[in-house]
Amino acid sequence: MSAAVAAAGTSPSAVAALGDVLEPGQDVVVGQGFGAPHALLAALGEHAERLAGSRVFVGMLIDRLPELPGTALRTFFPSGPLGTEEALRRHGVEYVPLSLHELASGLRSGAIPVDVALAQGTPARDGRHSLGATVDFIGPAVERARVAVLETGPEVPWTGAASTVAADRDRVVEVPCGARPIGLERRVGARDEQLADHLAELIPDGATLQFGMGGWVGPLVERLARLRRGLRLHTGLLGDWLVGLVASGALEGNHPIMGTAAGGTPAFYRWLDGAAGVELAPADVTHDPLTLESLPRFHAINSVLEVCLKGNVNTEVGHGGRRGGVAGLADYAGGATRNPDGVSIVALPASAGGRSRIVVSLAADRPSLPAKTVDVVVTEHGVADLRGRDPRERARALAAVAAPEHRAALERAAAELEL
Numbered sequence: 001m002s003a004a005v006a007a008a009g010t011s012p013s014a015v016a017a018l019g020d021v022l023e024p025g026q027d028v029v030v031g032q033g034f035g036a037p038h039a040l041l042a043a044l045g046e047h048a049e050r051l052a053g054s055r056v057f058v059g060m061l062i063d064r065l066p067e068l069p070g071t072a073l074r075t076f077f078p079s080g081p082l083g084t085e086e087a088l089r090r091h092g093v094e095y096v097p098l099s100l101h102e103l104a105s106g107l108r109s110g111a112i113p114v115d116v117a118l119a120q121g122t123p124a125r126d127g128r129h130s131l132g133a134t135v136d137f138i139g140p141a142v143e144r145a146r147v148a149v150l151e152t153g154p155e156v157p158w159t160g161a162a163s164t165v166a167a168d169r170d171r172v173v174e175v176p177c178g179a180r181p182i183g184l185e186r187r188v189g190a191r192d193e194q195l196a197d198h199l200a201e202l203i204p205d206g207a208t209l210q211f212g213m214g215g216w217v218g219p220l221v222e223r224l225a226r227l228r229r230g231l232r233l234h235t236g237l238l239g240d241w242l243v244g245l246v247a248s249g250a251l252e253g254n255h256p257i258m259g260t261a262a263g264g265t266p267a268f269y270r271w272l273d274g275a276a277g278v279e280l281a282p283a284d285v286t287h288d289p290l291t292l293e294s295l296p297r298f299h300a301i302n303s304v305l306e307v308c309l310k311g312n313v314n315t316e317v318g319h320g321g322r323r324g325g326v327a328g329l330a331d332y333a334g335g336a337t338r339n340p341d342g343v344s345i346v347a348l349p350a351s352a353g354g355r356s357r358i359v360v361s362l363a364a365d366r367p368s369l370p371a372k373t374v375d376v377v378v379t380e381h382g383v384a385d386l387r388g389r390d391p392r393e394r395a396r397a398l399a400a401v402a403a404p405e406h407r408a409a410l411e412r413a414a415a416e417l418e419l
Contacts, residue, residue, distance in 0.1 A: 011039040011151075014039040018149065022050035028114075032058065032134060033060045033062070035131070037118050037120045037151045040151050044118075051071045052071075056068060056071050057112075061075075062182055065080075073091060074094045074095075075095060100136060101283055101287035108140035108282070121179075123174070128167055130157070130160070132157055135163045135260050135261065135283075139282035146171065147171050153179035157262070158273050159279070159280035162285065181269055183266060185264075186239075196219035196222075202383065203224060206231070207231055208295040209232065209235065210299070212236070212329070217239065221244065222244070225248035228250050230251075230252045231250050234291075234292075234298070235286075236286065237261050238259040238272070239263055239268065243268065257278045258279055259281075259286065260280055262280065287328055292332065294339070297341045297342075300344050301347060304346045305323060305348070305357065306357050306358075307377050309410065310371050312369065345375065346369070347377075350402050350403040350406075358401065371386075379401045381404070383401065386398075395413075396414050
């Protein structure tokens with residue numbers, strides 16, 4: 001358990017606030033990621049009777065999930081305490097394979113019901129709260145819910161007008177409990193540096209960029225800060241790398257920096273608080289298909305687990321079982337391939353634990369991304385541009401960027417496949 005959760009887990013104010021709003025049979029939606037409401041999530045475990053027959057929806061969890069007997073738990077992104085098939089079974093959690101845009105849009109429209117939304121936020125300023133480091137699907141949930149409970153603290157950053165909700169005392173309950181986002185510090189390895197070298201070559205001046213969550217993001221941004229100008233950001237997760245990119249002058253100054261969540265060090269959260277030109281917005285805005293299809297020179301770059309020789313992608317199931325969900329990957333990759341000036345790029349180390357991550361076929365029940373939404377595959381060994389190639393040519397190109405020790409077997413498979 002992290003220090004943040006340990007400190008927040010016994011918050012009397014969080015327990016009391018939920019005691020006033022929870023009733024049996026409700027739909028409860030909990031914010032996710034680095035801005036998850038730690039104290040409120042822990043306090044749910046104190047209200048088993050009030051949660052009887054309720055449905056609780058969670059996203060990416062970094063810390064523990066309390067035991068919630070008698071509730072129906074669902075997630076669209078198994079991670080942390082729900083990061084394996086065994087953990088999902090133990091907690092009785094259903095995996096719902098929604099994209100982030102589908103989830104946010106469903107909550108906004110009411111197609112996905114929500115009675116109570118639990119989120120992290122800032123103390124009220126001029127009659128509004130910012131949802132801080134996580135807006136994505138919890139923004140629409142807070143707007144739609146009958147009642148929203150916000151755990152607040154001075155270390156939660158103010159992340160722009162699109163991240164805010166009115167401090168309506170009739171339906172927004174503020175719980176001042178010293179809330180703070182979870183810290184994130186990435187380790188960068190040699191393969192991340194090699195991936196960054198290849199990726200930087202693919203990005204032109206004036207590109208609009210979306211970055212996934214790989215360790216290559218920081219090194220790639222360092223290269224772009226030196227080599228490119230006129231860049232724009234329309235992405236999911238913002239991090240410490242943004243500070244240097246802004247200072248470098250590589251960004252086109254008249255275009256807002258758009259994201260839907262943030263994860264970084266405490267120093268980054270302090271920088272982000274009220275940062276000019278930076279907006280976190282709900283995912284039905286940042287991941288909107290029509291918007292993504294019209295962004296100039298849109299380059300979507302994402303990490304994945306496996307790519308098969310047909311070009312299909314797996315980002316949900318690893319050798320140890322379930323590892324995550326689709327999240328925003330399908331939204332951004334699909335938007336990039338439908339964009340006349342767009343490029344959908346996936347990046348991955350060529351091997352892990354002695355196993356090739358370029359594979360003959362996917363073991364998962366279905367691909368997380370179909371081949372038609374993947375233009376370019378990058379490993380530390382090079383770039384496989386799949387555009388305009390027939391299936392056999394695509395397979396050969398992918399085998400050529402596999403780890404050397406696996407390349408011969410993949411090349412034989414590529415020659416033998418009935419593609």
